[in-house]
Amino acid sequence: MALASTEKVILGSIAFAIFWVLAVFPSVPFLPVGRTAGSLLGAMLMVIFRVITPEQAYAAIDLPILGLLFGTMVVSVYLEKADMFNYLGKLLSWKSKGAHDLLCRICLISAVSSALFTNDTSCVVLTEFVLKIARQHNLPPHPFLLALASSANIGSSATLIGNPQNLVIAIQSKISFGSFLVGLLPPMLIGILVNALILLCMYWKLLSIQKDEEDAAAELVAEEDVSSHRFSPATMSHFTSLNSQEGNSRFEPMDIQSPPSTVNGNADQVESLRTISFYKVGPSLSTFYENEIPQVSSSAPALARNSTASEETPHNGASQKKHETAASDFVVSVNGLNDVFPVKHMEEKETLSSRYKRILWKSRVYLVTVGMLISLLMGLNMSWTAITAALALVVLDFKDAHSCLEKVSYSLLIFFCGMFITVDGFNRTGIPSTLWDWMEPHAKVNRASGIAVLAVVILVLSNVASNVPTVLLLGGPVAASAAAISSVEEKKSWLILAWVSTVAGNLSLLGSAANLIVCEQAHRAPDLGYTLSFWNHLKFGVPSTIIVTAIGLMLIR
Numbered sequence: 001m002a003l004a005s006t007e008k009v010i011l012g013s014i015a016f017a018i019f020w021v022l023a024v025f026p027s028v029p030f031l032p033v034g035r036t037a038g039s040l041l042g043a044m045l046m047v048i049f050r051v052i053t054p055e056q057a058y059a060a061i062d063l064p065i066l067g068l069l070f071g072t073m074v075v076s077v078y079l080e081k082a083d084m085f086n087y088l089g090k091l092l093s094w095k096s097k098g099a100h101d102l103l104c105r106i107c108l109i110s111a112v113s114s115a116l117f118t119n120d121t122s123c124v125v126l127t128e129f130v131l132k133i134a135r136q137h138n139l140p141p142h143p144f145l146l147a148l149a150s151s152a153n154i155g156s157s158a159t160l161i162g163n164p165q166n167l168v169i170a171i172q173s174k175i176s177f178g179s180f181l182v183g184l185l186p187p188m189l190i191g192i193l194v195n196a197l198i199l200l201c202m203y204w205k206l207l208s209i210q211k212d213e214e215d216a217a218a219e220l221v222a223e224e225d226v227s228s229h230r231f232s233p234a235t236m237s238h239f240t241s242l243n244s245q246e247g248n249s250r251f252e253p254m255d256i257q258s259p260p261s262t263v264n265g266n267a268d269q270v271e272s273l274r275t276i277s278f279y280k281v282g283p284s285l286s287t288f289y290e291n292e293i294p295q296v297s298s299s300a301p302a303l304a305r306n307s308t309a310s311e312e313t314p315h316n317g318a319s320q321k322k323h324e325t326a327a328s329d330f331v332v333s334v335n336g337l338n339d340v341f342p343v344k345h346m347e348e349k350e351t352l353s354s355r356y357k358r359i360l361w362k363s364r365v366y367l368v369t370v371g372m373l374i375s376l377l378m379g380l381n382m383s384w385t386a387i388t389a390a391l392a393l394v395v396l397d398f399k400d401a402h403s404c405l406e407k408v409s410y411s412l413l414i415f416f417c418g419m420f421i422t423v424d425g426f427n428r429t430g431i432p433s434t435l436w437d438w439m440e441p442h443a444k445v446n447r448a449s450g451i452a453v454l455a456v457v458i459l460v461l462s463n464v465a466s467n468v469p470t471v472l473l474l475g476g477p478v479a480a481s482a483a484a485i486s487s488v489e490e491k492k493s494w495l496i497l498a499w500v501s502t503v504a505g506n507l508s509l510l511g512s513a514a515n516l517i518v519c520e521q522a523h524r525a526p527d528l529g530y531t532l533s534f535w536n537h538l539k540f541g542v543p544s545t546i547i548v549t550a551i552g553l554m555l556i557r
Contacts, residue, residue: 003430008051012429015045019422023466024510036411039418046425060424061417064171064383070413071386072161075369076121077407078393082365085122088113089129099139099207100200106130106147107196111155111188116373119156119163119514123149127521131530141522141530143203146540149518150195150506154548156514157502158188160382163514164416165471165501170382172475173494177376183495187552191503194551198544364396416468423472436477445482445493451553454478454493455500459549462504463511470501495556500549507545509537 003009021028022038033041046052052060079085088109096102113122130148134141156162160170160180169175200207372389376382394401426432443457444450461470475497482493505512509519509532519532 003434004051004428008049009429009431011049012046012051012425013431015042015049015051016422016426018042018045019419020465020469023419023469024464036415036418039415039422041418043418043421043425046422052421052425052428056424056428057421060420062168062171062420065167066413066416067383068161068167068170068386069164069416070408071383071388071390072118072167073121073408073412074390074405075372075386075393076117077404078365078390078397079117079369080121080125081404082362084117084366085113085125089126092126092129093133093136096133096137099137100204102133102137102139103143103147103199103203103207104196106144107151107192107199110148110151111158111192114152114155114514115158115162115188118161119152119512120517122152123514123517124521127518131522140206142532142536143199143207145518145522145530145532146537147196147199149512149515149537150199150541150544151192152514152518153502153505153512154188154191154195157191157499158184161376161386163467163502165467166498168468168471169475169494169498173479173491175491175494176379177382178379179491180495180498181377183491183556184499187499187555190555191548191552194548195506195544198547199540202540361397365393368392368396419469419472423469427473432473433477436474436481440477440481443478443481444485445478445489445496446485451496454496455549455553458497458500459504459507459545462501463507467501467505467512471497492556496553499552499556503545503549503552506548507538507541509534509541511541 004012019038019042022031022033022041023035026032026035026038031038043057047054047057091109092102092105096105110122110126113126126148127145130144131141134144153163156166158181160166160175160177166180170177170180368389372385375385375389394404397404439453439457442450443454445454458470458474461474465473475494478493478497479490483490502512505515509515515537522530522532
């Protein structure tokens with residue numbers, strides 16, 4: 001494709017440059033609008049500058065990719081709701097044999113989960129688990145965070161649903177899920193092994209330092225205590241810690257520790273119990289307190305009045321009658337307490353029933369997910385398969401899906417829409433095709449030197465322009481050049497593009513969204529915060545990326 005007019009080339013380059021700056025540096029001081037707004041701004045400028053028409057802009061949006069991305073995100077939300085990632089987190093510390101064993105586990109679990117549930121999702125949910133385990137063993141967290149992020153990137157390369165750039169390749173290349181898996185599974189497995197060995201070599205001494213685990217255990221709260229609490233009416237001071245540790249329930253703590261001095265004070269205490277029990281233990285146990293606490297509290301004022309009256313009057317018939325009244329009130333209150341036990345028994349039955357329902361619901365989620373993966377391996381349409389699995393989970397949940405659907409990253413879908421339009425407009429300027437025409441003779445995939453040149457180009461562009469735009473820019477030209485040789489080489493070119501653009505994310509902290517997610521999640525983790533520096537990542541990322549990429553290229557067939 002020849003270069004467009006000079007006006008289109010200049011204006012299209014300006015629009016793409018604005019998109020690139022905001023995508024790579026979303027908080028630039030002069031325009032801190034973020035990645036999503038940056039992609040829409042680039043798309044709008046392409047239309048305003050008449051580099052692309054409105055009709056061409058709408059046509060540039062790849063709906064199958066958006067459908068596949070939406071479906072996989074919904075499935076990931078339901079898997080997280082079904083505690084899949086909690087189980088993966090527990091596997092990290094189950095019968096651990098030390099820091100080196102823990103590092104290898106993180107590499108393996110991060111890679112497998114990323115291949116099945118996308119690398120970004122795995123990094124979001126596993127980062128805090130990794131920080132907790134590192135702190136429990138009094139170990140420095142940055143080797144484990146590096147293991148999580150780098151293994152997530154490498155592991156996601158093995159499947160077409162592992163990361164966003166592979167989703168693009170899935171639609172554009174028409175390669176089946178099974179063929180892609182067979183082509184990149186060996187490089188992924190060897191890459192994870194080599195990456196783990198590099199981490200062990202770099203941080204062996206650091207991980208071998210013996211520290212006082214008793215001091216670490218003393219300052220730690222067990223994982224179960226952080227993630228869940230049981231309501232105990234006997235320990236009222238525990239409400240404050242519950243309120244501080246649970247982010248979803250935001251309300252002002254009520255003073256319920258001081259004993260009430262009046263009847264009104266007692267009523268306020270009962271109302272406080274009702275409110276807190278609803279937020280902390282759910283409607284079922286809240287109903288129990290609502291039914292039972294007033295019985296006990298209503299007898300308390302009567303008992304107090306009768307006791308006071310008995311002290312002020314002499315021992316005569318009237319006082320005897322009042323004593324009998326007090327005794328009868330006490331019996332009523334005791335009977336009211338005795339009524340608690342059948343209610344508790346009913347609550348235990350309800351809890352057992354809800355537990356079985358929960359297990360049944362989890363089983364449905366896992367079966368639908370396995371069915372989706374089997375359908376993808378059978379070669380069914382990937383986009384509609386993911387959407388069907390997502391809707392099946394929504395229907396089988398038998399609840400309003402609003403709470404789950406609002407967790408889907410719609411900003412990412414909008415970012416993709418703007419990026420499709422911006423990249424298509426930049427392609428229409430003729431700049432990418434002109435550069436590729438100059439480079440194509442040196443980047444033939446049927447020669448080792450050509451593969452090396454192509455890998456370097458993809459590696460650099462993925463860290464400069466991000467991996468998804470790189471795939472959008474190079475995918476078509478590289479595949480067309482390889483198709484001129486043979487269909488086998490065309491498939492190989494797509495595999496090379498997927499492998500290098502994904503592993504390239506390990507080069508620097510800004511190389512992939514997974515790295516940034518781990519860094520941000522670790523920094524914001526409550527009571528566990530840790531900042532992964534750019535240089536700590538770079539001194540590991542450069543050798544790891546070069547070695548793993550080279551080994552993987554030799555294994556791709």
